[in-house]
Amino acid sequence: MKFRSHTLDNGLEIVAECNEAAHSVGVGFFVRTGSRDETDEVAGVSHFLEHMVFKGTPQRSADDVNREFDELGAHYNAFTSEENTVYYASVLPEYQEPVIDILADIMRPSLRDEDFNMEKNVIIEEIQMYADQPPFGMDDKIKEIHYGKHPLARSVLGTEETVGGLAVGQMRDYFESRYAPNNMFVAAAGKVEFDALVKQVESRCGQWTAAQAPREVPTSQSKSSFQLVTRASSAQQYILQLADAPAAEDDRRFAAKLLATIFGDDSGSRLYWELVDPGLVESASVGHYEYQGVGMYFSWASCNPEDAAENFARIEALQKIAERDGFVEQELHQAKSKVKSRVVLGSERPRNRLFNVGGNWLQRREYRSVADDLQVLESVSLADIHNVLRDFPLTQQTTVTIGPLESWGQA
Amino acid sequence: MTVTRQVSQNDIFSHRLANGMILVGEPSSSVQSAAITLLVPCGYTTDPVDRLGLSSLVCDMVLRGAGSRDSRALINDLEVLGVERGESVGASQISFSAATLAENLTETLTIYADMVRRPHLPADQIEAGQLVCLQEINGIDDEPAQRLMVELRHRTYPQPWGRSSHGTEAGVMASTADEVQAHWSRHFRPNSAILGIAGNFDWQQLIAQIESLFGDWQTNNVPAIVETTPALGDSHTHHEGNQCHIGIAYPSVPYRDSEYMRAWAAVGVLSGGMSSRLFTEVREKRGLCYTVSASLQTQLDRARVLCYAGTSSERAQETLDVTFAELLRLREGVLPGELTRLKARIKSGLIMQQESTSARSGAIAREWYHLGRVRTLDEVGRLVDELTGEMINEYLQQHPPQDFTFATLGPTPLELPSEVS
Numbered sequence: 001m002k003f004r005s006h007t008l009d010n011g012l013e014i015v016a017e018c019n020e021a022a023h024s025v026g027v028g029f030f031v032r033t034g035s036r037d038e039t040d041e042v043a044g045v046s047h048f049l050e051h052m053v054f055k056g057t058p059q060r061s062a063d064d065v066n067r068e069f070d071e072l073g074a075h076y077n078a079f080t081s082e083e084n085t086v087y088y089a090s091v092l093p094e095y096q097e098p099v100i101d102i103l104a105d106i107m108r109p110s111l112r113d114e115d116f117n118m119e120k121n122v123i124i125e126e127i128q129m130y131a132d133q134p135p136f137g138m139d140d141k142i143k144e145i146h147y148g149k150h151p152l153a154r155s156v157l158g159t160e161e162t163v164g165g166l167a168v169g170q171m172r173d174y175f176e177s178r179y180a181p182n183n184m185f186v187a188a189a190g191k192v193e194f195d196a197l198v199k200q201v202e203s204r205c206g207q208w209t210a211a212q213a214p215r216e217v218p219t220s221q222s223k224s225s226f227q228l229v230t231r232a233s234s235a236q237q238y239i240l241q242l243a244d245a246p247a248a249e250d251d252r253r254f255a256a257k258l259l260a261t262i263f264g265d266d267s268g269s270r271l272y273w274e275l276v277d278p279g280l281v282e283s284a285s286v287g288h289y290e291y292q293g294v295g296m297y298f299s300w301a302s303c304n305p306e307d308a309a310e311n312f313a314r315i316e317a318l319q320k321i322a323e324r325d326g327f328v329e330q331e332l333h334q335a336k337s338k339v340k341s342r343v344v345l346g347s348e349r350p351r352n353r354l355f356n357v358g359g360n361w362l363q364r365r366e367y368r369s370v371a372d373d374l375q376v377l378e379s380v381s382l383a384d385i386h387n388v389l390r391d392f393p394l395t396q397q398t399t400v401t402i403g404p405l406e407s408w409g410q411a
Numbered sequence: 412m413t414v415t416r417q418v419s420q421n422d423i424f425s426h427r428l429a430n431g432m433i434l435v436g437e438p439s440s441s442v443q444s445a446a447i448t449l450l451v452p453c454g455y456t457t458d459p460v461d462r463l464g465l466s467s468l469v470c471d472m473v474l475r476g477a478g479s480r481d482s483r484a485l486i487n488d489l490e491v492l493g494v495e496r497g498e499s500v501g502a503s504q505i506s507f508s509a510a511t512l513a514e515n516l517t518e519t520l521t522i523y524a525d526m527v528r529r530p531h532l533p534a535d536q537i538e539a540g541q542l543v544c545l546q547e548i549n550g551i552d553d554e555p556a557q558r559l560m561v562e563l564r565h566r567t568y569p570q571p572w573g574r575s576s577h578g579t580e581a582g583v584m585a586s587t588a589d590e591v592q593a594h595w596s597r598h599f600r601p602n603s604a605i606l607g608i609a610g611n612f613d614w615q616q617l618i619a620q621i622e623s624l625f626g627d628w629q630t631n632n633v634p635a636i637v638e639t640t641p642a643l644g645d646s647h648t649h650h651e652g653n654q655c656h657i658g659i660a661y662p663s664v665p666y667r668d669s670e671y672m673r674a675w676a677a678v679g680v681l682s683g684g685m686s687s688r689l690f691t692e693v694r695e696k697r698g699l700c701y702t703v704s705a706s707l708q709t710q711l712d713r714a715r716v717l718c719y720a721g722t723s724s725e726r727a728q729e730t731l732d733v734t735f736a737e738l739l740r741l742r743e744g745v746l747p748g749e750l751t752r753l754k755a756r757i758k759s760g761l762i763m764q765q766e767s768t769s770a771r772s773g774a775i776a777r778e779w780y781h782l783g784r785v786r787t788l789d790e791v792g793r794l795v796d797e798l799t800g801e802m803i804n805e806y807l808q809q810h811p812p813q814d815f816t817f818a819t820l821g822p823t824p825l826e827l828p829s830e831v832s
Binding site: 021022023024054062063066067069070071072073074075090091092118119120121122124125126128129131132133134233234235236267268273276277278279280281282283302303304333334337338340341342344345348349350 | 441442443444482483486490493494496510511512539540541542543545549550552555651652653684685686687690691694695697700701702721723726751755756757758759762763
């Protein structure tokens, strides 16, 4: 396992974890752009653009793009988040160059009018699909309430209105301002031929021009609140909570992840034993998510509507007990075993390593090996966890609940 | 390049215990992990007709303490061993899967042997188990696509093969502690149980451990399942929402059929990769929906192709019509370019499967269930290499997509195609 990196003259970085023993290679273009970089006028454009990138280039039609990826037997896709747009593919090692050829080419898409109009329908279908599924748009709503005017509050999907009203010219302008070579990088993992990779990327991307692609990273001013949204046709009641947590550049994030595991992992955690094991809820869990300048604990519970207020009270009580009494060594030991095992098991697939290598480079421009992660997890003490709990209390959170309930009873 | 030149040379071993339990293993010294898949013949088809969901309840209950460990110790000890686990109830089996670091395999197996052979099934936790099962049943009501597929499977399979794995509220709530005990005792048995293990371990040592853990497990025989025709209601289920969900099913051949590879390839042309027919015609060319797919779902003796599309109500009729037209067009055969892409995808899929011991343990256990033996990836690769367009087209002539079953779920019903033969 060896880390290699190189920067082209136009600022495009290439980073790779090379593993001779791997069977495949995972490669991706990571663009530092997402919904947090949008304005009201173009809400949802990052995600819509991600779809449009597959719609062809001056050299390739949309059909060509799909067909050529499939001819390589590639496992490929893309995703958009609040702050990144990532295009990736896993292929057999002999297809490293052809897959780079397609990926590099589609990073300079044609953005044709007719494709734009057709794909807009697909995006609206995607928005409608999520609107019909739990948590029925409340994942966006809770960010809006918690973060207010902070850019992280912006929805990745946008709405039918904002996406419906987008013009292709606005997308082209957004593309020009965000997809500069110095605002993206190429990451690879697995059986990578690194020297060849540099040449392959340089010959295709070397002539791209650098441009300013600034991002605002204001501090967030979050506040606690509670909101009930009634959706008569739901069967279950859903409770979402969002609390502040260590951000991507904060070393306390490892302790935060272990804390979330002890308190709210989907198995063996405090929430599990209190709520899931006795069958009081369908699910209850907490995860830690890191962004630039902002971190969050995102909690989720779903249960029968008539039990919701009581279950919510149980969750609040557990949060208070944790803050008052802290955790014990055995819980930390169990959480460490679990998280460390996940790190090792996940690392056997180059595709997983690609996201790990790419994620660390996105957030901190750093490389972390599996051994680095295991070591830092091992070093977290109970005192570290308690400090995080003190600095980022679980009880200071925004709560949104959606379901058939019209009022919240005793809560 | 052919598939066979690149896939694993790992040997796959099998061992039959005197009580009929099968152990299949694929050792590999190049990984740090080991994964197990344990198939126990207690699927949802074994549920008594007035206790639908009993197997699902038993699956929950065996985790609530076993051997020397109570409920909490069992879960906690697995977590300290770093075990990533999962359980699912299928038509014929409950599948227990667990992956961990190779050095923890021995201890993990000891706990799983307790779980299937010496569960406490504590009567004072039956209610909790029932509630867990009930929550899952209720949760599906909020997942329209999942609900639709439950209904489609109900309509296309003879009973009990098309049941929902979760059962019904009535069935779960009526089940007693004694019934859980009796159901476990009847169906958790070594004859028909299969244990697949992949990862870094020594095969001979593994056999010795499995013999010691499971060798004295007593066999039991159960009566064969009797098939009945399901009572069908309206093919449309009313559901308030933005989208309409469309399901179409038609019969295919099961895994052990000599023509399975051809049937599987034909479905791959329909749905597999973004250049496949359904994705191209329904989504890319017409922008009708976000999700459209088809897959070949196989049981031991029967199989179906299940198609799904979800779209807004105003586009639903056209989505149904275009999707259905593609199923009919498949009868005309596949094109050489489609076959080339298909082979490339299968090949990389087979090779990348080696990068996950979890995937391999599941694959070898299921393969034994279907075939009574396990082929190496090398052997499967050769079959893929030998596949020709003529072979697939011949299959499609003999087994054209037909005898369709439909189900829709959404705010308004759709007009179903009348040309269904």
